[in-house]
Amino acid sequence: MSALADPQIWAFAGAGALSLALAVALARARAPLAVALLTIVLAALAGVMFLALDAPDAALAQIGAAGVIGAIFLAAFLLTGRSGAPESARPRSPGRGAPALAAVAACAAALLWATPDLPAFGEGGAAGRLYVNRAAGEVGARSAVWAVGGDYRAFDALAQALLLVTCGLGVHALLGLGERAALGRARRNKADAEAGP
Amino acid sequence: MSAPLGFPVRAAAKLATPLALLFAIYVLANGSAGAGSGVAAGALGAGALIAHALVFGLEAAARVAHPALLRAGAALGLAALVGLGLSGVAGGQALFDFTPLAQTPGPPAWRLGAGLLQGALAVVTLCVFTLLFLAFAGRAGELKDPAG
Numbered sequence: 001m002s003a004l005a006d007p008q009i010w011a012f013a014g015a016g017a018l019s020l021a022l023a024v025a026l027a028r029a030r031a032p033l034a035v036a037l038l039t040i041v042l043a044a045l046a047g048v049m050f051l052a053l054d055a056p057d058a059a060l061a062q063i064g065a066a067g068v069i070g071a072i073f074l075a076a077f078l079l080t081g082r083s084g085a086p087e088s089a090r091p092r093s094p095g096r097g098a099p100a101l102a103a104v105a106a107c108a109a110a111l112l113w114a115t116p117d118l119p120a121f122g123e124g125g126a127a128g129r130l131y132v133n134r135a136a137g138e139v140g141a142r143s144a145v146w147a148v149g150g151d152y153r154a155f156d157a158l159a160q161a162l163l164l165v166t167c168g169l170g171v172h173a174l175l176g177l178g179e180r181a182a183l184g185r186a187r188r189n190k191a192d193a194e195a196g197p
Numbered sequence: 198m199s200a201p202l203g204f205p206v207r208a209a210a211k212l213a214t215p216l217a218l219l220f221a222i223y224v225l226a227n228g229s230a231g232a233g234s235g236v237a238a239g240a241l242g243a244g245a246l247i248a249h250a251l252v253f254g255l256e257a258a259a260r261v262a263h264p265a266l267l268r269a270g271a272a273l274g275l276a277a278l279v280g281l282g283l284s285g286v287a288g289g290q291a292l293f294d295f296t297p298l299a300q301t302p303g304p305p306a307w308r309l310g311a312g313l314l315q316g317a318l319a320v321v322t323l324c325v326f327t328l329l330f331l332a333f334a335g336r337a338g339e340l341k342d343p344a345g
Contacts, residue, residue: 140304150311
């Protein structure tokens with residue numbers, strides 16, 4: 001009774017339902033611009049869901065990253081064609097989707113099978129209770145999330161930074177990181193201007 | 198990527214970008230007392246720089262955040278994280294044990310270590326996100342504008 005009166009539940013359910021609908025639209029979308037925009041909206045909706053679950057830390061990171069990654073997606077799509085492959089170029093035979101569907105169903109079954117092992121919603125496991133009870137006294141932080149991210153799971157932060165830098169190195173290998181593109185053009189423009197009309 | 202935008206957009210960007218950067222710093226500094234972390238602060242800062250690049254052009258953004266500076270920031274931030282982890286080992290403790298940082302165990306050392314770690318994570322996030330955008334957007338401008 002009290003659960004249904006909680007507006008946060010309704011915000012979470014609404015954002016979740018909208019996410020599902022947008023995910024279907026995203027799977028069916030072909031135009032790169034539509035894919036990029038739907039991805040941004042989906043990521044922002046995930047932020048709304050975090051907010052409804054009383055996780056402002058995760059929501060802030062999620063919405064911030066949604067905007068930035070969306071902008072990066074849009075810039076990357078400027079490098080590609082404006083439309084997807086034509087319908088005729090995509091082979092369509094009846095049985096083609098079956099292995100993919102089976103793989104998705106197997107993953108979903110594994111997740112559902114693991115769900116009962118999770119602690120009840122809002123309970124937290126033994127580690128969760130330990131973090132919440134000890135964060136203030138041990139780390140001196142009022143935000144338990146900050147203490148977990150910075151102290152108890154500091155190794156994860158290192159892995160996160162490694163992942164980001166690896167992404168950057170991958171783009172560096174493919175495109176070069178910035179100078180040639182961003183500044184090369186400016187330098188050429190300047191040289192043209194100095195050379196005169 | 199440097200299409201001339203109208204006065205309202207430029208005026209709004211001039212007003213909003215510094216505020217977004219200020220908010221990123223606030224999120225980073227206030228993380229231990231509320232919502233916020235290094236990744237959120239870094240993403241907000243990168244968002245401000247990307248907005249600057251979208252409105253005023255890549256050259257203007259690269260003057261503020263030069264790619265060489267961003268590359269150095271990403272590498273040094275990662276090195277700082279590794280160093281923070283190893284500082285515990287060097288002091289005879291476990292990996293990422295911040296006790297040696299403040300000589301004494303307890304909240305001061307842990308808070309200092311976690312703060313430094315979140316700061317380094319913010320630097321890495323900001324630099325890598327901004328670099329990725331500059332790399333893609335810079336090439337896009339080059340490819341779509343053969344006369345330039």
